Amino acid sequence: MTYSNPVISGFHPDPSVCRVGDDYFLVTSSFEYFPGVPLFHSKDLVNWQQLGHVLTRTSQLNLRKAGSSGGIYAPTIRYHGGVFYMTTTNVSGRGNFYVYTEDPRGEWSDPVYVDQPGIDPDLFFDEDGSVYYTTAHDAMGQGAYQSRIDVLTGERLSDIRLVWNGSGGQHPEAPHLYRIGEWYYLMIAEGGTEYGHMVTIARSKRPDGPFEGCPHNPILSHRSLRSPIQATGHADLIQAEDGSWWSVFLGIRPYGYPMHHHLGRETFLAPVTWTEEGWPVIGYHGTVAETMPAGTLRLQPGAVPQVRDDFDHSVLAPCWTFLRTPDQENWSLTDKSGCLTLYGSPVTLNEADTPAFIGRRQQHFAGRFAAHLTFAPQHNGEEAGLTVFMNERFHYEIAVACIAGERKLIFRRRLGSLWKVEHEMPWLSEAVVLTVRADQNLYVFEYAEEGKEPAVFGKGECGLLSTEVAGGFTGVFIAMYATGNGERALTPAHFDWFDYEGNE
Incomplete structure (x- = not known):
């Protein structure tokens, strides 16, 4: 064997x-x-x-x-x-x-x-x-x-x-x-x-x-x-x-x-x-x-990985982690039944600090990572979505944000000193399914209204989040996040489920 x-x-x-x-x-x-x-x-x-x-x-x-x-x-x-x-x-x-x-x-x-x-x-x-x-x-x-x-x-x-x-x-x-x-x-x-x-x-x-x-x-x-x-x-x-x-x-x-x-x-x-x-x-x-x-090892059947986390339990599954010591006021599993709720702190993903961030390690080169988000930001700067995160200087986001009084869907890339919202469009619905599809070379970011086919909204090279480019000793995380971009957000972000589907 x-x-x-x-x-x-x-x-x-x-x-x-x-x-x-x-x-x-x-x-x-x-x-x-x-x-x-x-x-x-x-x-x-x-x-x-x-x-x-x-x-x-x-x-x-x-x-x-x-x-x-x-x-x-x-x-x-x-x-x-x-x-x-x-x-x-x-x-x-x-x-x-x-x-x-x-x-x-x-x-x-x-x-x-x-x-x-x-x-x-x-x-x-x-x-x-x-x-x-x-x-x-x-x-x-x-x-x-x-x-x-x-x-x-x-x-x-x-x-x-x-x-x-x-x-x-x-x-x-x-x-x-x-x-x-x-x-x-x-x-x-x-x-x-x-x-x-x-x-x-x-x-x-x-x-x-x-x-x-x-x-x-x-x-x-x-x-x-x-x-x-x-x-x-x-x-x-x-x-x-x-x-x-x-x-x-x-x-x-x-x-x-x-x-x-x-x-x-x-x-x-x-x-x-x-x-x-x-x-x-x-x-x-x-x-x-x-x-x-395997030599003389008596191999046991491997556990079948669970694709969807419905956040129906009183504690987070072992795969989930926070970025640094978390603030309890930033998250809850009970404020809305069956949801992980994030409350955006003033901290952004661009800071070596403690944002409202709950993520899991990317463990497969190829896969589909998706979350159902309900979020209706009312105040400028409020933002929530998915991030593909290596560190505070190298990450990608697809998110819903309030910009100049208007609710928008955005795709953003942060690569060293280069920071840009590459795509944005008005977003009227309170709910959205955000998806990241990955292979060895590319992340593809998609959005969809409930019951509709997803549409591509942005792309980012995997290699730009690599250790050889971004530095450090860690690896990429796929995470749900929320931020008030300098102010504490007043609008909660409810994540009803998260899918992790590795294809290797």
């Missing part, structure tokens, strides 16, 4: 995984989006279902001042003594911390902060009860730095010391420490999280080194290869219930020339074998394909 990569598509970078019996739990980075740290569950390492998020409360996560691609960086999830731990960095807050729970499907604790600089923290529980905290940072020189901590309080029990500076690649980061047999293995990422990305590993007879690098480093990299998968790196190791070894890691799927990608960094999976000398080999001698053999 085979499986397809990526195993979690769209903007889900920096994966970390742990196993409890035959249950696997995986977390990824979330940056400036709230709630933080998406949490997934699987029975087979291939088919993943999102349970929710780890950081769901403002007491855990404050993203008010987070810039684009700020906020929550690479997490690590571990299980020890009946407790789950997730450690991460809020680069826009107090730095490194961890939270814990006995039930990952429930609430996690408030943060326990660790007085150790750097990013991409790792927790390792040794057999003698010692707990090691390893981070990567440049403040003290490039490399992996480590201390022992009291896991009950986060207090450091030792000085911070450099344990390995990698194999020579730039930006050594993402350390993970393991004990496998008689060896302690320290695995990191090097080369930067772009096209030179790679995974390297070292080992020692002690958890604090000295560490000896693998003679076959890097053990994973697609640099300079002609492959549909690029930028592979930032890996974590996991032993399956049957004893086989696997690795999750990030990668991208770029296209065109020069290459560019807009779905973000995604989660991939590869088998791991071991040499006679005791070194891991990821995939095909350090490479991975879109179709891989």
